[in-house]
Amino acid sequence: MKIQHLNCGSVRRIEATYAGPPPAHAVNHCLLVETDDGLVLVETGLGLGDVRDPGNTLGAAWVEMAQPLLDEDETAVRQLARRGFEPDDVRHILLTHLDVDHCGGLPDFPDAQVHVLAAELDAALAEAPSFRYRPAHWAHGPKWATYAETDREWFGLPAIQPRGLPPAIQLVPLGGHTAGHTGVAVADGDTWLLHCGDAYDYHRELDATPEPHPVLDIVQTRSEVDHDLRLDTQARLRRLAGKVTLVSAHDPWEFARLTGTPPASSPGTTSSRPT
Secondary structure (H helix, E strand, O other), X not given: OEEEEEEOOOOOEEXXXXXXXXXXXXXXXXXXEEEOOEEEEEOOEOOHHXXXXXXXXXXXXXXXXXXXXXXXXXXHHHHHHHOOOOHHHEEEEEOOOOOHHHHOOHHHOXXXXXXXXXXXXXXXXXXXXXXXXXXXXXXOOOEEEEEOOOOEEEOOEEEEOOOOOOOOEEEEEOOOOOOOOEEEEEEEOOEEEEEOOOOOOOHHHHOOOOOOOHHHHHHHHHHOOOHHHHHHHHHHHHHHEOOEEEEOOOOHHHHHHHHOOOOOOOOOOEEEEEO
């Protein structure tokens, strides 16, 4: 497999909590995984519809809060096209959850099977339209694959084998942020990468003495569905640090470190590495 890191939607510009890192736009960190059986996307970030009609698809309140750059070149479908791929080359999409900035690109890949926890889809369908869930993102009728029970363990955590995908890709529920929030684990050569979604938003949250980001922490605490569970999830992730590569959805400095590029150096910054 080959894993590529994509920023599919720069949003509000933020500063680090310590000297050194330059201010940067928070990212929507997605993964493009090339397999022998087609392409797999982990998250979609913002899509073409979000860029072209943000008030309808994202909602005015979310746009005011997140301050997205709304650059069409950053959408996953445009980044894949620059690599020579068509939308129907994406066979599977795995979502950590259905917040607007994680699934906005779903309409750009209508033929993909979309994997999500059942509790998350149930919450989204019940609550939309709302600040976090926007029905425009699934109005095309995605091919949902939902999961309610874990069936294995991954590094001591409950995990799920997504249907139609190899054991090298696992769902790892990471509760607290939304009703059905999950991580997505992808084998990366001899080790693993775990996309943690919004289980944490800032790399210093995983330090032995956690340091939340003052801006990102406001977003996290206002949107969490279970505060104690979210903090317990972060504690479990700290115990994983050093064993696997942990990836958050929005930390621009973490994205820069993983891709080897300066933060927000250009729209759609990406990196690829064969595994």
